[in-house]
Amino acid sequence: MRIGVLALQGDFISHLAILDKLAIDSVMVKTPGDLDVDGIIIPGGESTSISMLLQSSGIYEPLRALLHEGLPAFGTCAGMILLANSVVDGREDQMSLDAIDIVVRRNGFGRQVASFETSLTVSGIEDGPMRALFIRAPVVEKVSSEVEVLSSVTYSFADSPDKLVPVICRQNKVIVSSFHPELVGEDRLHKLFLELL
């Protein structure tokens, strides 16, 4: 089994470190030729930049096709945005990999001064709460009935206090989180993803 980590921009090194710790064979995906993998991780980073690089590197079309055929995927933050069917507040030319039926709002929690840390309880994951860093994170605004929400956070927006926002979603073999388990050495979501393979 080999897992690809999209390595165009962002914190892909942290995902590779977690796969290493779990003794999973991994490869950095920088060209279409690197896509011979059993699952793909899309890291955190700047989604507009990764979107442009997906096209210029020629990865976009073949990756989208593989995801359509059922390639398992795990995306964190920018990875969630890229895998989502629908993005609000993105760029018009931003590419979607169209792999999970959710609507996300880019930078929905606000600018960096609003970035926050919290702890989460995750359905199906034992051994205590999960430490979660939200960095200019996307807000999941809508999920289809096909999508399972594994964890949510309570957040007070200016126009809507104490709103419950989904932060981990799963549909078939695609998992997305709006925070960064990879930045704190948290490997339980990666294990959950590997179980789908």
Added chain:
Amino acid sequence: MDHTELSTNVTGGSSVKRGLAEMLRGGVIMDVVNAEQAKIAEDAGAVAVMALERVPADIRREGGVARMSDPVLIEEIQRTVTIPVMAKARIGHFAEAQILQELQVDYIDESEVLTPADEAHHVDKWKFTVPFVCGATNLGEALRRISEGAAMIRSKGEAGTGNVVEAVRHLRSIIGDIRKLTQADSAEIYSWAKNLQAPLELVREVAEAGKLPVPLFCAGGLATPADASLVMQLGAEAVFVGSGIFKSSDPAKRARAIVEATTHFQEPSVLLRVSRNLGAPMVGIEMDEIEVRLAERGW
């Protein structure tokens, strides 16, 4: 949703501050002086923009005191792009930093490119919710800035020259010393701390980890895709490009080429493709021709 835990959401912690720097890895942060340039930068795939009134090349040429930008300029850029917007404050000028935090910039660069406001003290960066990036010429300087709360370090290089030689010197110095430090025994760590004029605990942390506790980016004099590849191969984790883009003849094309070169820095065939037909680069300056060495500001 009975699996939801209600807990406090905490802003401004050091993991959250360093986290944004982690997101910028492998990307290009571009200096812009207006909304139109910011748009070009975002279109080209920049991971962030640095909003300022004059690029370093113009500050160098025009002289005078260089200060924080007009908030209106920064706000206009914030409205125009969706990527992070950074801005510069003078070294030690915590009031400028307070204004920039109020503006909700995403990162503050306490920068030697502006005229220093304090000759003995940098800003106490722990007091802020917004993260800071600071320049460094060597490992001791980098660790002093981190001890003051910097969440990202960049080489200083020599801004506004289009000459990469100083950035290479600073990067090699920082990374070379980290490499040597990892070989030091427990007794030698103390003399390393003394010689670096840096806190012992940070020196020990670097010796054990073999890297800085925050991301190390490269800035100062980068002008071409090859420059970006060079510093990435030397160990930089992302690049800042200042005057190099908007002082060239075709900024949009050059900006995109530098973005691609930073991603594919180890792939000469990509570097060759993106280096073709970029038009005239900014005119560079030799180090012995310059009057003010910006890198000597700060300590």
